[in-house]
Amino acid sequence: MGFAVMTMTDAAANRVKEIVENSGPDAKGIRVGIKKGGCAGMEYTIDLVREPNAKDDLIEHDGAKVWLEPAAVLYLLGTQIDFETTTLRSGFTFHNPNQTSACGCGESVELKAADLAELAKQRAQATA
Numbered sequence: 001m002g003f004a005v006m007t008m009t010d011a012a013a014n015r016v017k018e019i020v021e022n023s024g025p026d027a028k029g030i031r032v033g034i035k036k037g038g039c040a041g042m043e044y045t046i047d048l049v050r051e052p053n054a055k056d057d058l059i060e061h062d063g064a065k066v067w068l069e070p071a072a073v074l075y076l077l078g079t080q081i082d083f084e085t086t087t088l089r090s091g092f093t094f095h096n097p098n099q100t101s102a103c104g105c106g107e108s109v110e111l112k113a114a115d116l117a118e119l120a121k122q123r124a125q126a127t128a
Contacts, residue, residue: 005057005068006032006079012092013064015083019048020064026050029065032081034072042075044094 008016020027031053033045049067052058056067068076079096 004059005073006059006066006076006081008059008061008064008066009080009082010062011083012066012081013061015092016064016066017062023048028052029067031056031067031069032072032076033069034075044092045069046092 016030020029028049028051031045031047031049033047034042035045037043049065052067055070057070057073059066059068066081075098076094076096077098079094079098082093082095084090084093
């Protein structure tokens, strides 16, 4: 079994499926990426996918499809996408082991590239 770049909770999968159902017949899923911005340096991006990009990685969970921008993969390795609703907001959240800090409002983050040697070591230990 291959290594999944990112995982998705049931709540995130349900929200992705709702977005697709409410976005017309050509909607396929969402695309996650990162961009420079915000007070902490980077922001997650989420866009509707109508035409998948062949270069994107694809993760699926319970029928929900999430494509990942190639430039974001090293920053998203090991991340779990979730969806939560609180009293003040609802939205996707990212539990990212590559996040080193976040701004006070939670809209931007500081990310480091994943340590591929450490990931390979952990995977080898898990399969031993």
